[in-house]
Amino acid sequence: MSEPGELVVAAVLAIPALSAALLALLPDDRTSAWLNAVASLLTFLCALVLLAERPSPGPFLIVDDLNVVFIVLSTFVGFTTSVFSASYIAHELEIGRLTHAYLRFYHAMYQILMFGMNLALLSNNVGLMWVAVELATLTTVLMVGIYRTPAALEAAWKYFLLGSVGIALALFGTILVYLAARAVVGEGLDAMAWSVLVERAAEFDPALLNLSFVFLLLGYGTKVGLVPLHAWLPDAHAEGPTPISAVLSGLLLNVALFAVLRFKIVMSANPGALAPGPLMVALGLLSVLFASFMLYRRQDIKRLFAYSSIEHMGIVTFAFGMGGALANFAGLLHMTLHSLTKSAIFFCVGHIAQVKGTQQMADIRGLTVSHPVLGWGLVLGVVAIAGIPPMGIFMTEFLIVTSTFARQPVLAVLLGLSLLVALGALLARLNGLAFGDPHGSREPAKASFVPVAIHLGLVLAAGIWLPSTFVAWFQHVAALLR
Amino acid sequence: MDQLALDVAHLFAGGLVLTSFMLLYQDRMTGLINTFALHALVVSFSVAWQAYIQQAPHLYVTAAIALVVKALVIPLALHRIIVRLGIHRTIEPVVGIGQTMLAGIGLVALSVMVMLPITAQAGTLAREDLAFALSVILLGLLMMISRRNAVSQVIGFMSIENGLILAATGAKGMPLVVEISVAFSILIALIVIGIFLFRIRERFETVDIHVLHEHRGEQP
Amino acid sequence: MAIALELVVQLGQMLVVLALAPLLTGYVRKVKARLLRRQGPPLLQPYRDLLRLVRKEVVLAQNASWLFRVAPYLIFATTWVAAALVPTFATGLIFSHAADMIAIVALLGSARFMLALAGLDVGTSFGGIGSSREMMIASLAEPAMLMVVFTLSLLAGSTQLSSIAASMQGPGVGLRVSLALALVGLIMVAIAENARIPVDNPATHLELTMVHEAMILEYSGRHLALIEAASHLKLLLYISIIACVFVPWGTAVSGQGLGAYVAGLGIYAAKLAAAGFMLAVFETVIAKMRVFRVSDFLGAALMLGFLATLLLFVSRVT
């Protein structure tokens, strides 16, 4: 029982909660934007400590190889996004898209969202995790609707309805898991604790587990944005404030997928249960195929990248579905890198949309000429997301495709071709956005490029060199995932 | 556990399914809301009964929550809302009642079929409860997709929640976490719905989703 | 010592071809004239023409470049070297290994390349017509030639003219269909390459029909002389290839001594005479064809060569 570890975990959860309350009370928005950033920074620093200090699993909270990486990742992206959001929000105030009241609400919600996600990642209890995920979802619902334009309202409404159906299904799944566990573990909290579930999973009733997994996959899959449960995702990304789009793509999808992973571990620990692989492979491949074709007809730049998020979540799900040391490792790495890259892209996109005053790609041209930094940032981001070296996503896609081709050639070919289709769409868009004669306003963007630079730098570094401890964790988790 | 207890529990669960069918059948706003109140009432009874037979006092809380919030508060609120929005007109299901009913029966059959292979290990009570709960959930979904009006969709959604409560209480000895979370989610749901209905009221003259989705970021 | 003799013989060969080439042309012209019941120019007329041209001054077009002036020498040199490497009266000369049949064809290709460029240099449309048509013809003639080479090398297991000649004399060959096809193909190529009827008419200056003459229209004086000499050499070269491959008998083998060389020379002259006569007859009895039918003509040659190869495979296995 390492005391400091406990404290740190408590801090990671407490800081967002407290600052949320504080921000809700603070009237002034200037400072609140920075307070927001500072709070996120503190959370991130505490999370960093977790890399070194791990508390032993308690009844409600746990830190293990699987979530330690994601907690650090999400607090980090949360921090960078808050920095970006500061400059973004300032501009929104100038043009009067947001009022002070809404801004207060926005910052409070932002911290609650962080709290929810950290809790979901840290929780050692299925029920608690469920609550946390729902909390995060509902806060994002409110944030998406914050502009109160008809489109934003509809996006939020759609998100709310689909999301809460997901909530219901996930809860039912959770109950089933409890039932399955209760018969073996006995009543009480233990029957909902990861650490216990994973150990005893072998003795559970397979039928119950199967049923529960169907519901959990669909329930959390709705949040992951797997086709055909994806409908809320593009609009929610497109109509909400860009920092929220970044957090959605970068973190919330990951958190939901993380939940699915937890249950997949339990499933695959039980010999009698049906292998979760085929379901996930099917959904993942469906998502990749669908999303990569959907990329072609997009006119709104944020929707474009929202669909690319669907595609990448599909890739990750596919990888985990395939299983095996290589594919699982690649899947985990892909989740990490995708959240970094995609949020970086959304940072660029946010500034671009603000500078050009539109999200319609038809009106954005020749960025590398008019706004070199933003333009090349976007180019780099798209190159990374398209899986082209030297950026890291190439490594994961390399591992996924090669390891699949040796086992399931047809699936690998399908995946590869749909990746190619997606690449075609992204590059076609990139040609229009970044190259050619510039179009629209040329005034320099008042933006902080640091977050973009850091994210892309990390992705680049990951493509070239990965720290060994990091690799060790992922490999351990990959082994757990079968 | 004696036979009687089982039968009563069975009775309540079955009653819930029946009420779900009634929900599907209703095509008047007011009638719909009233039926939903009944739905919530049945749930609270069944939860109470579970509390009694499981000697689990905390379930009484859940029952009370269900009774007060869902059977009284929400229906009243909804009545207020529809009065304010002035939608007393009949709401037409998209597919005819008949087909909806048939589909519903099919769903019940499906849920039973899915539950069958579960070993008795989980307990017959739990098994039956789960079967009924699942059918309630599916029926609620069916209602959501067969209605085009926001309020009725919300009602469908809340009937799903009831099904969840049924399942949760059926799962013997499940920690309080679940009840709290359910209540919690109902609360959130109410708030959000309120906000939304309010805003929607502000923006449009109707709650009809059909009108909502005319506004889209991207033209086809 | 032996080396020295070898060198002398090689040099002799070079001089022989240079000396005989105009005579061959004159001879063909004479025979043609006779067949047409004309008196015709004297046999030595080509020598006279060359001498006169060499003495005259060169008239250069205004914008002729250095390439225009260098080309004739290169054309002459390459053609001469090519002709000198073909065994005429003796095989297996010291430098005969410097180039096999493919290389000889390619050397002629270099000459043609320069000529075509020279045709384009002045910038009149005649040069253009000539060059473009010449290259079109060549683009078909060269593959046909290479198909013939392919056939021969399949038979003789070599692309070295000397070895081919040697194996042709050997007993193993006998009469083969593919040989006949190859011969016909080679002859057709030779006709096309030397701008003879029916592909081209060396005697005309009628713009629409001429190819070779159009390219050299701007040449005069010593340049023209060199180019004329080159074309004489080319004719000689092709005839000697045909002779060396298909009627290899009587050629001396290097190192047999002077007598053999003289004998070989005599026989070689006889072969030239016969071939020249046949060429003249052929040219008198046939009519010039339209430029765009040349492709069919040469395509036929290509097909013949290809057919020869395939037939050879068949005859090989049986």
Next chain:
Amino acid sequence: MALQGLLWCIATLLGTGVAAIAMARHRSATTLVYGVALCACMIALAIAGWSLLALDSPGEALTLPVGLPWLGAHFRIDALAAFFLVVVNLGGATASLYGLGYGRHEETPGRVLPFYPAFLAGMNLVVLADDAFTFLFTWEFMSLSSWALVMAHHRRPGNAAAGYLYLLMASFGTLALLLAFGLLAGPAGGYAFDAIRSAPTASLAGVVLVLALVGAGSKAGLVPLHVWLPLAHPAAPSHVSALMSGVMTKVAVYGFVRIVFDLLGPPVWWWGGLVALLGGVTAFMGVLYALMEHDLKRLLAYHTVENIGIIFIGLGLAAAFEANEMPGAAALGLTAALFHVFNHSVFKSLLFFGAGAVLTATGERDMERLGGLIHRMPFTAFAFLIGSAAISALPPFNGFVSEWLTFQAILLSPALPQWLLKFLVPAIGALLALSAALAAACFVKAFGVSFLGRPRTEVARDAAETDRWSLASMFVLVALCLLAGILPGYFIDALAPVSQALAGAHLPRQEQLDWLTIVPIAQSRSSYSGLLLFLFIALAAGVGAEVIHRWASAATRRSAPWDCGFPDASPVTQYTAGSFSQPIRRVFGSVVFRAREEVHMPPPGDVSAARMHVRLHDVPWDVLYVPTAKLVSFAAERLNKVQFLTIRAYLTLVFGALVVLLIVLAVWQ
């Protein structure tokens, strides 16, 4: 030792690229970047040359702790790698030398300087890579950096589209290679080349070959995967075009050789047939495309396609011979192919440099608007002439030697037991001969129309000779064309270790033969001595000139050309590129390109000009690419409807998914 040196050179290049981002605006950036690149490439060239001659068979290997965590980045230099490094760095050095002058005319150096060294580094790394991941990583990195260079002039019409197509095709090729390596490495993921070699031959070796052919071919420009090449190569700055055409395609060839001859194990006979046939078709189609083309740089790009075809003919023959245990013949085919790799990189770079000089002098790439440049740019013209002669396979230049060797390999084909090959190879030989002859025609057109005749436009009339740096690098290459042409023996000997390593045999040592003759198999069979031919020609020409000028007239007079009594000054009456290629278009085009000529004659009495219009169809494009694009956009259009459903419809989707899964479950249990 050698390997470290090379890696340091590469690191230097990468560093230069990064530094160039910072100082791109600076004036001296151009000189600095190209200077450093030049030095790095020279050093790398020296090291590579040394290791090609001196290194023993297994070569040097080392592993860096980057790339795949548990694998690391393996690098190895063996004979094959050393040879291709020579090609790469020779190209890089000359291009950098050229760039020292040419780069000054660049209007947006910021878009060229950072990527140029990265491109060089990428090509070097691909050749050095010794595991699948590093190979593909660097391969794609090479594509990416060259894409950036293609996009350097993105505002010119068509360039952006060219870059798009290029990167898409490159990724397609990478995907194919990815799958190929997936098969080679197996599910366990033994990505290191050693592991692949030691592993038993992959079960679907044929599939691997086809994938490798698609992957490497799409980068090298095999028909029908060539469509991007004539668009992308010319779009880049000329020295980069030279690198892409002359060197990058060779790196693709390297990839193919590495996979098929080294990793894949013993070949099967039909592989050779397939590869050689593709090569023949590519050579023929490429040169025909080139003949129809009037854009100077694009014409050169199409000739790259042709020469790649010739190289693949050699490789295919080598595979076929190797499959039939004829190591000597295999060595001949391989040597021919590799020697042509070297030669083509030399003269193609030379030609692109020439085209670049013309471009800077006139701003024109369209031959129809050039002409008469030989007067204004004599040195460039001379260099271009030599390059044209070399690429047209004319003795005594280097192009001829390698094509001659290829022919010798073809002539060995009768010994092959398979009937299909017996019949196929002569046909391929015919295609090769045809393309060689057509290439000559094409370069008569290219040189004649753009350098000879009278200038067709003002810009052509006012052109000026290009700068010293460019000329220097061009003349270096001219010297190489001649050297490799007249002293081929040494080059063939240098290739001996490569063919020894790959085919298990090598050609007989050439250097001690008298008169530096080369003898692939036996003296009696075939031999060629470029040196002798060169000496004879020089001698004969010299003697001729000497004699005539000494004893006959040397007088010259200038006058107007003969105009058949139809006086006209206008250069328009010259033969244009279009009219030059008309006969050949008539002969081949009507079949291959479905070429149609339409002549619009004004009615009698109307004085307006008659107009002739030629329409060509690019058959592979129409048959393969257009339908694919149509298919994708059709699918996109159809699926796009899903974006515009009602919320209820979306809920229905969720509901449907749930019900379907439940039914599946019910059925499964």
